Amino acid sequence: MSSAPGKSCRHAFTETLVELAENDASIMAVTSDAKGSVTLGEFEKKLPHQFLELGIAEQNTVGVSAGLARCGKRPFVCGPASFYSARAIEQVKNDVAYANANVKVVGVSGGVSYGALGSTHHSLHDLAFMRAIPNLAVILPCDNAQTRSVTRFLAQHVGPAYMRIGRTPVPDVYAGDFGPFVFGKANQLRDGRDCTIVAAGETVFHAVEAARQLERSGISVRLLDMPTVKPIDVDAIVAAAEETAGIVTVEEHSIHGGLGAAVAEIVVQTRPVPMRLIAFPDEFVPAGSSAELFALYGITGPALADAVREFLRSRATFSI
Amino acid sequence: MKDLHRLSVTLRQRLLQIIYHAGGGHTGGSLSSVDILIALYFHVMRYRPEDPLWPGRDRFVLSKGHSVEGYYCVLAEAGYFPREELDTYGKFNSRLFGHPTMKTPGVEVPTGALGHGLSVGVGMAIAGKRDGAAYRVYVLMGDGEQAEGSIWEAAMAASHYRLGNLIGIIDYNNLQISGNLDTVMRVAPFAERWTSFGWKVHDVEGNNLDRLMEVFDRLPGDTERPNLVIAHTTKGKGVSFMENNPAWHHRVPTPDEYEKAQAELASALRGGK
Numbered sequence: 001m002s003s004a005p006g007k008s009c010r011h012a013f014t015e016t017l018v019e020l021a022e023n024d025a026s027i028m029a030v031t032s033d034a035k036g037s038v039t040l041g042e043f044e045k046k047l048p049h050q051f052l053e054l055g056i057a058e059q060n061t062v063g064v065s066a067g068l069a070r071c072g073k074r075p076f077v078c079g080p081a082s083f084y085s086a087r088a089i090e091q092v093k094n095d096v097a098y099a100n101a102n103v104k105v106v107g108v109s110g111g112v113s114y115g116a117l118g119s120t121h122h123s124l125h126d127l128a129f130m131r132a133i134p135n136l137a138v139i140l141p142c143d144n145a146q147t148r149s150v151t152r153f154l155a156q157h158v159g160p161a162y163m164r165i166g167r168t169p170v171p172d173v174y175a176g177d178f179g180p181f182v183f184g185k186a187n188q189l190r191d192g193r194d195c196t197i198v199a200a201g202e203t204v205f206h207a208v209e210a211a212r213q214l215e216r217s218g219i220s221v222r223l224l225d226m227p228t229v230k231p232i233d234v235d236a237i238v239a240a241a242e243e244t245a246g247i248v249t250v251e252e253h254s255i256h257g258g259l260g261a262a263v264a265e266i267v268v269q270t271r272p273v274p275m276r277l278i279a280f281p282d283e284f285v286p287a288g289s290s291a292e293l294f295a296l297y298g299i300t301g302p303a304l305a306d307a308v309r310e311f312l313r314s315r316a317t318f319s320i
Numbered sequence: 321m322k323d324l325h326r327l328s329v330t331l332r333q334r335l336l337q338i339i340y341h342a343g344g345g346h347t348g349g350s351l352s353s354v355d356i357l358i359a360l361y362f363h364v365m366r367y368r369p370e371d372p373l374w375p376g377r378d379r380f381v382l383s384k385g386h387s388v389e390g391y392y393c394v395l396a397e398a399g400y401f402p403r404e405e406l407d408t409y410g411k412f413n414s415r416l417f418g419h420p421t422m423k424t425p426g427v428e429v430p431t432g433a434l435g436h437g438l439s440v441g442v443g444m445a446i447a448g449k450r451d452g453a454a455y456r457v458y459v460l461m462g463d464g465e466q467a468e469g470s471i472w473e474a475a476m477a478a479s480h481y482r483l484g485n486l487i488g489i490i491d492y493n494n495l496q497i498s499g500n501l502d503t504v505m506r507v508a509p510f511a512e513r514w515t516s517f518g519w520k521v522h523d524v525e526g527n528n529l530d531r532l533m534e535v536f537d538r539l540p541g542d543t544e545r546p547n548l549v550i551a552h553t554t555k556g557k558g559v560s561f562m563e564n565n566p567a568w569h570h571r572v573p574t575p576d577e578y579e580k581a582q583a584e585l586a587s588a589l590r591g592g593k
Binding site: 049052054055057059060062063064065066067068069070071072073075090091094095098099100101 | 375379421422428429430431432433435436438439440441442443444445446447448450451453469470473474476477480
């Protein structure tokens, strides 16, 4: 594992999509004036016949993608996560999920990627919104290698899915190679017994740092990377509840309805154990880069390590 | 009376029957749009009910998904599912929901939330054009539905991509659930607005099967422009006391009204109207 920032996951996604689309003419990249922010320039240049620009009209863009899918195309509809998961949510629900259309909705610059641009551009609600829609897979890769694997998986998976990726370069969690993506399965990055940390997306790297620091101070942590937020890996969560003394979740999302809530839904109905949910509080965030906002809300290696220590000291006390 | 003219009466009888027995439905809009559906399904469109996903089929999207009873009657008549299944409409676990869903053979996309169908049709038309396929895409919209902004996003994209294989239709009966279009929201003039969005507009008497078939036969006149057919219809068409009355948007007839409506339609059949 390297801590040097690599490329952003959007590059890993679009490079992989070009490779896949060169070998499968049914794959299309569809966007709403977000070619630059998704990094689809190369795709358009190499495969103009498989590229579709629909202008600043996210609702239409998702609806059109559903129509393309009904005619045998495999559209990846790509644009800012904030807009596809809110403005176009009815198209995602009806035209994609209810229709069982083979559309992959790819929300780029997810979470607080856009930093100081403000909450209009943040998607701290997307997991909650998307998770509440039946027949829609929800996936958050954590680094470049996993993004490549998830993209390859999505190209052969038949059915509706939402993938959220970030904008800023992220360090590698999986050194260069992730291997085939196993849909619906957690990846155990390390084992431990004192508690389990469950993370997804760009928080995984920080959770890895936290687990390392905790290990050095004698606290043994199981760390689960949970790229498939829906359908979530029930077995891994139940095992964590049974085999470790509590669960801490960490996510780049509102405290309401995201990864922590998804894990808690399983825990309270199977093997209740104390939990701590580390997420963005129920408020619009101040101006700041995504790194500054992560720091403000305690999503850094050291802050997470402190939160786990505090959790272990007072496991019976919840503070949400 | 020609066969399709007879069919336009018998399908009205049938759709009233299923609404009446289900105790719910969109009576007025189904009656106004059923002639458009008959012209498309029994004169214009190519499809194979025994192979609903035949790649060469013409696509139809009922963007005004609430007018579903007439649509189900047409799909059954076309052979997508047995006519007896119409009796399950409104019953628990029926494949026939109050708006079209993927459970019903022949339905291309679930609709009901308004302003969605044209975008899906644009996607189908773009796929057809890029693949060099011969199929056409027909999207039937409501007039009140024209207030949905997403329709205009789709209208813009259709002319931008020169979708001559796309035919939009407005069921222009001039009534929506709360009253006249002009009272609720002035969505007209349609011809000027659609023309300014780059569409070729055709006006037609929307409850006149001969005129409808003529206009569809002429399309597309211009293969580089999407076509809009403004079908001037009468809400509740075919039952005198339902015509032009917004109360029948989704009212269910009482037993007396039902008998009267069926008698009127039966008389139209006998009289060869």
